[in-house]
Amino acid sequence: MTNSHLLKILETTGYSPEELGRMIGLSGMTLRRWTKKPLDFPIPPVYVPAIRDTCYRLVSQGLLDPESPHVKAILLSGLSKGEHHAAIVNLGLPSDFDTNPAMNEDRILTSLVVIGAQEKKQSEVESNPEKISRFKAMGAEWTERISTLVSVIRSRKMSLTDKFIAYGALFYLLTPIDFIPDNIPFLGLFDDFAILGFAATYYMKMHQGEAEGPQDPSL
Structure with missing residues (x-):
């Protein structure tokens, strides 16, 4: 620098x-x-x-x-390949994951799917409800986003596959901060609150689409 x-x-x-x-x-x-x-x-x-x-x-x-x-x-200043690899392994992303700092909503959601699809990450989320709940003390919007994602993973109507993004976002929330902002510049551009927001919005849009039902193409 x-x-x-x-x-x-x-x-x-x-x-x-x-x-x-x-x-x-x-x-x-x-x-x-x-x-x-x-x-x-x-x-x-x-x-x-x-x-x-x-x-x-x-x-x-x-x-x-x-x-x-x-x-x-x-x-990217001062970041070694070893630090990148450690962060990627911790999140459970592929070792060849592209570490370009540019991230958009689609890529974030795709990354959360990869993280949330791992049984070990799912287990860690499910075994730490109290730790997750502590983040609600950050305010009403935090509470709303966390509650939305927790309700998703507890839902009996949704398939496990549909829950991957929620699991990924909540695991990201549990991930020690030292593994993200300092060592991993792609997801690190967004803080925990933003990641929760991307995931919660995804499910709200999904719910809205289900509520509206299929559209009549003749209309």
Whole structure:
């Protein structure tokens, strides 16, 4: 990571060095000093994880484009192949899973299906209801999303296959945070709340489609 990446974040977000510094955990004076350095000035490695985590938050808030070359460079800074592999194995994704930072809703849902299809992941979700319920303390919207997904996995009307996304999202919620934002930039662009939202919305759309029933093509 170099000074050019940091300058691009400041330019794109419109933040002052003081504002961005507070997010990173640095003084504005330190950032201002860095911005006066040459573009290829290397950011001290000790600060790279904090800057990368801040970049994740800004992407999830829609303030940075994950497709931007500068953003991609930051998200991938300091990550080794071993770290990627450890995170992928922990989530149960294929070892050749594409770790491109760009993720869209369809790819997220597909990844959740792969995770939720594993019996071991299903078992972990089912054996940790209290731990899952604790996240409801985060607020009403958290409660709604979690309750929707829990009702899905408990449903006797839905097939196991239809429950995979719910299992995947709830397992993701249980996954230690260190395995996602720091080590795995594809799903890590979205926080737990967003992942729950993608999954809950999927089931709400499914329920809506079932309620409406088949459409008469003659209409």
